[in-house]
Amino acid sequence: MSSSHKLPISSMTKEAQVAVLAVIRACQLTKSVQNTLTVDEKVTKPDKSPVTVGDLAAQSLISLHLLDSFPEDKIVGEEDTTELRQNDGLRSKVVQLVNEGFAKGRAEPGAWSEGKTFSESEILSAIDAGSDAGGGTGRLWTIDPIDGTLGFLRKEQYAVCLALIVDGQVELGVLACPNLGTNSVDDEAKGVLFLARKGEGSWSRPIESAEYKQLSLPASIPSSSIRFLESVESGHSAHGIQARIGALLGVPENTSLRMDSQAKYGCLGRGEGGA
Structure with a gap:
């Protein structure tokens, strides 16, 4: 946001x-x-x-x-x-x-x-x-x-x-x-x-x-609106573990945003970890 x-x-x-x-x-x-x-x-x-x-x-x-x-x-x-x-x-x-x-x-x-x-x-x-x-x-x-x-x-x-x-x-x-x-x-x-x-x-x-x-970021985000921001390279990000965590939290499947570099942290900072 x-x-x-x-x-x-x-x-x-x-x-x-x-x-x-x-x-x-x-x-x-x-x-x-x-x-x-x-x-x-x-x-x-x-x-x-x-x-x-x-x-x-x-x-x-x-x-x-x-x-x-x-x-x-x-x-x-x-x-x-x-x-x-x-x-x-x-x-x-x-x-x-x-x-x-x-x-x-x-x-x-x-x-x-x-x-x-x-x-x-x-x-x-x-x-x-x-x-x-x-x-x-x-x-x-x-x-x-x-x-x-x-x-x-x-x-x-x-x-x-x-x-x-x-x-x-x-x-x-x-x-x-x-x-x-x-x-x-x-x-x-x-x-x-x-x-x-x-x-x-x-x-x-x-x-x-x-x-x-x-x-700024909202105080909370519903599980249905969360998406993971993670690395493209599997060696830099535990894709499987994060998918299992997402399933436990009720995060919709196939909503991860994967990209190289700290660009993902910029996206997180402007609220793109929640739709």
């Missing part, structure tokens, strides 16, 4: 403004990559998960924003440059994408780095800036540049995720889903960004316009 609501000015702190800008630019970059992705533009990490030029370029782009605005903050990212430094073609593509992301990415007039070009060294260093071990004290940004890599490779759902953690507590979260319906999963208009701030609530907006809606 949602309603039109003016975003509280306290929610649009510098941290929120930078986070939203960085994530929107990363969405535009990754969507462009997804539309044109070829087989040679991915590598495989030791844990066998595929990594694309989109992951690497998006992490660098987001980190460059954070390093400029909050140079003392720590960053924990998903990627490093181990493979990238050994692959000239992949490295060149990542450098190209990051600079195109700043040159072409939609942003408010006068936004930081508009028209700026970054060197290969700066771009690689920004990726490796995400190698901090984290911890329970101080300010820490966490980045998942492409959550749902298999969905990304299938050209389906994925998400760009960024959060600010202060002294072990999540203070700010930004989640953007370029392929998710703007107002509902069935909406033909695609691309939605979710913003949440501790103690103030959560909002959604189209990626392409700053029209925020505050999100």
Whole structure:
């Protein structure tokens, strides 16, 4: 459930403004990559998960924003440059994408780095800036540049995720889903960004316009209206167990909404776990 609501000015702190800008630019970059992705533009990490030029370029782009605005903050990212430094073609593509992301990415007039070009060294260093071990004290940004890599490779759902953690507590979260319906999963208009701030609530907006809606959930949902939001991959979601739980609760069969990435949590937050 949602309603039109003016975003509280306290929610649009510098941290929120930078986070939203960085994530929107990363969405535009990754969507462009997804539309044109070829087989040679991915590598495989030791844990066998595929990594694309989109992951690497998006992490660098987001980190460059954070390093400029909050140079003392720590960053924990998903990627490093181990493979990238050994692959000239992949490295060149990542450098190209990051600079195109700043040159072409939609942003408010006068936004930081508009028209700026970054060197290969700066771009690689920004990726490796995400190698901090984290911890329970101080300010820490966490980045998942492409959550749902298999969905990304299938050209389906994925998400760009960024959060600010202060002294072990999540203070700010930004989640953007370029392929998710703007107002509902069935909406033909695609691309939605979710913003949440501790103690103030959560909002959604189209990626392409700053029209925020505050999100809220009903106090309860009848069993007949519940549907599971679960992963496409059976290895990421216990489909059989959830089906049995649903049967016990009286949830109608075949109503599960399956999608890759944290896009499912965005759907849950705007009430799509109940029809």
